[in-house]
Amino acid sequence: xxxxxxxxxxxxxxxxxxxxxxxxxxxxxxxxxxxxxxxxxxxxxxxxxxxxxxxxxxxxxxxxxxxxxxxxxxxxxxxxxxxxxxxxxxxxxxxxxxxxxxxxxxxxxxxxxxxxxxxxxxxxxxxxxxxxxxxxxxxxxx
Amino acid sequence: xxxxxxxxxxxxxxxxxxxxxxxxxxxxxxxxxxxxxxxxxxxxxxxxxxxxxxxxxxxxxxxxxxxxxxxxxxxxxxxxxxxxxxx
Numbered sequence: 001x002x003x004x005x006x007x008x009x010x011x012x013x014x015x016x017x018x019x020x021x022x023x024x025x026x027x028x029x030x031x032x033x034x035x036x037x038x039x040x041x042x043x044x045x046x047x048x049x050x051x052x053x054x055x056x057x058x059x060x061x062x063x064x065x066x067x068x069x070x071x072x073x074x075x076x077x078x079x080x081x082x083x084x085x086x087x088x089x090x091x092x093x094x095x096x097x098x099x100x101x102x103x104x105x106x107x108x109x110x111x112x113x114x115x116x117x118x119x120x121x122x123x124x125x126x127x128x129x130x131x132x133x134x135x136x137x138x139x140x141x142x
Numbered sequence: 143x144x145x146x147x148x149x150x151x152x153x154x155x156x157x158x159x160x161x162x163x164x165x166x167x168x169x170x171x172x173x174x175x176x177x178x179x180x181x182x183x184x185x186x187x188x189x190x191x192x193x194x195x196x197x198x199x200x201x202x203x204x205x206x207x208x209x210x211x212x213x214x215x216x217x218x219x220x221x222x223x224x225x226x227x228x229x
Binding site: 082 | 169190
């Protein structure tokens with residue numbers, strides 16, 4: 001399996017009911033740097049907890065990898081996630097709204113396992129879509 | 143009292159707006175850049191409304207039982223039963 005395929009499976013397959021299978025692709029010492037998280041997530045447990053948070057909030061969610069670039073053991077994936085918010089997320093009561101989020105993952109993969117990854121997505125857009133922060137109000141000029 | 147929007151404006155006013163926003167009627171994620179107009183699916187509108195009212199729906203049985211146990215509820219039930227028998 002090439003590094004692009006491993007990265008794609010890590011991103012897409014937890015949302016297809018294959019979280020346990022995907023954990024086989026996470027190194028025991030893997031580190032995930034997630035934008036907005038106060039500390040890196042580590043190992044399979046960190047990956048499982050992270051994914052489960054969003055699977056709980058968006059049980060019907062899916063993520064699709066839109067594009068990938070690979071160089072050596074590094075893979076960059078641009079992806080789009082969609083789902084209906086029917087579970088609690090970070091203290092936000094379920095809204096029933098559908099959201100669409102775009103993000104990028106940068107992963108270092110060796111021996112068929114992810115060793116380190118940086119994940120960033122449009123958190124502000126997600127919060128706007130959930131109504132947790134207001135839609136943009138034109139800046140007031142005086 | 144100061145309008146909260148006055149306080150929020152400096153905080154969020156310069157942030158970009160999400161390309162996607164859910165339809166307020168049916169909750170469907172809509173792409174603001176799409177040219178085709180959105181038409182809500184009636185069933186999805188109902189699903190969203192029921193989801194938003196889930197607490198009220200869940201509480202309904204308990205509230206009805208409580209009301210039926212009250213003097214007004216017992217009297218209403220007695221009237222309803224009398225009307226049913228007289229038909």
